[in-house]
Amino acid sequence: MGNPLRDRRTPLELAASGQVIEFSERIGDFERLAAIVQGDLESLDPDKLPSGWRDSLVSGRLSFSFADAQNELPMLEGRVTATPDAVCQRCLEPFEMPLAADLRLLLGDAESAGMSDDDLEIWELDKDTFRPLDLVEEALIMAMPYAAMHVDDDVCRGPGEKVSEPGDKTRPFAALKSQMEREN
Ligand SMILES: [Zn+2]
Numbered sequence: 269m270g271n272p273l274r275d276r277r278t279p280l281e282l283a284a285s286g287q288v289i290e291f292s293e294r295i296g297d298f299e300r301l302a303a304i305v306q307g308d309l310e311s312l313d314p315d316k317l318p319s320g321w322r323d324s325l326v327s328g329r330l331s332f333s334f335a336d337a338q339n340e341l342p343m344l345e346g347r348v349t350a351t352p353d354a355v356c357q358r359c360l361e362p363f364e365m366p367l368a369a370d371l372r373l374l375l376g377d378a379e380s381a382g383m384s385d386d387d388l389e390i391w392e393l394d395k396d397t398f399r400p401l402d403l404v405e406e407a408l409i410m411a412m413p414y415a416a417m418h419v420d421d422d423v424c425r426g427p428g429e430k431v432s433e434p435g436d437k438t439r440p441f442a443a444l445k446s447q448m449e450r451e452n
Pocket residue numbers: 356357358359360361417418423424425426
């Protein structure tokens with residue numbers, strides 16, 4: 269038995285079989301996402317580090333089909349969610365950051381976009397085959413805010429003690445993301 273989230277397939281195969289993938293995986297299994305979360309948590313005092321951060325779940329549902337009647341344009345619809353541990357940039361305390369991405373994507377290139385009447389976002393693939401897991405990971409990385417902060421002001425303890433330098437516009441996720449893009 270393969271694992272549809274991890275198996276490398278072509279978009280055409282997935283669309284032709286009407287593949288539906290429901291999953292719930294540990295964030296530690298998403299290498300790049302885990303590296304970003306880890307990099308962010310490194311700013312915490314060791315005693316504040318959430319010990320189970322790698323076990324936090326990434327869940328979602330992906331559904332593959334065709335966007336056109338000729339069955340030439342594979343598309344993906346779905347939703348992925350995660351609540352990785354992150355450091356609030358206001359109070360500098362760890363918290364569970366809710367992330368969600370709604371996906372409605374045409375799996376192809378700019379050329380195929382012109383062939384669809386539907387207003388779908390294009391997800392360009394470098395190779396013919398891909399792992400749905402990599403797409404999920406990329407979508408969640410893109411959904412990360414520039415600066416993680418408590419959503420609920422009542423929970424947030426307000427500005428932390430470590431005051432950043434004047435003019436220091438630190439955006440940890442942005443920095444980590446661009447660093448990873450350079451490495452790729
Ligand atoms: Zn906070």
